[in-house]
Amino acid sequence: MQYKIGPSGVQQHEGRSTGARSVFGSLLRGAALKCPACGTGAMFRRYLKVADACPHCGEALHHHRADDAPPYFTIVIVGHIVVGLVLAVEMVYRPPLWLHAALWLPLTLILTLVILPPVKGALVALQWALLMHGFDPDAKDEMPESFDASLPQIGQPPS
Numbered sequence: 525m526q527y528k529i530g531p532s533g534v535q536q537h538e539g540r541s542t543g544a545r546s547v548f549g550s551l552l553r554g555a556a557l558k559c560p561a562c563g564t565g566a567m568f569r570r571y572l573k574v575a576d577a578c579p580h581c582g583e584a585l586h587h588h589r590a591d592d593a594p595p596y597f598t599i600v601i602v603g604h605i606v607v608g609l610v611l612a613v614e615m616v617y618r619p620p621l622w623l624h625a626a627l628w629l630p631l632t633l634i635l636t637l638v639i640l641p642p643v644k645g646a647l648v649a650l651q652w653a654l655l656m657h658g659f660d661p662d663a664k665d666e667m668p669e670s671f672d673a674s675l676p677q678i679g680q681p682p683s
């Protein structure tokens with residue numbers, strides 16, 4: 525196993541830094557849309573597209589499997605904010621329904637678009653800090669080379 529020292533002074537193996545990983549610190553860096561390893565490079569190369577590797581330290585970030593967790597947590601957060609505000613405004617001011625729609629629909633959309641990237645960044649950073657999926661520097665490749673050969677062929681009974 526070959527190790528090298530990355531540009532940020534952290535020992536790396538195949539783009540994965542070795543050593544202790546702070547869960548809380550990683551969550552903060554990810555929520556700030558920064559690389560969980562160095563806290564300097566950008567985690568995203570587009571709005572929600574995670575960079576394959578950190579542009580600053582080279583940490584591999586493509587191992588993440590955020591899937592539908594970021595939208596799920598975003599729905600929970602935005603729902604609690606908006607529903608609480610809707611109920612409070614209704615109890616105090618009793619505005620007409622058109623005003624409710626004019627207030628809460630745009631607020632829901634804006635909050636969702638603003639909260640989604642930090643939530644996804646935090647979840648990717650959490651996976652990195654907990655060595656999930658391919659983030660473990662000692663992990664084997666996720667797909668063995670002989671994977672296809674080990675599957676039974678279609679139309680043939682398993683041996």
Ligand SMILES: [Zn+2]
Binds near residue numbers: 559560562
């Ligand atoms: Zn980095």
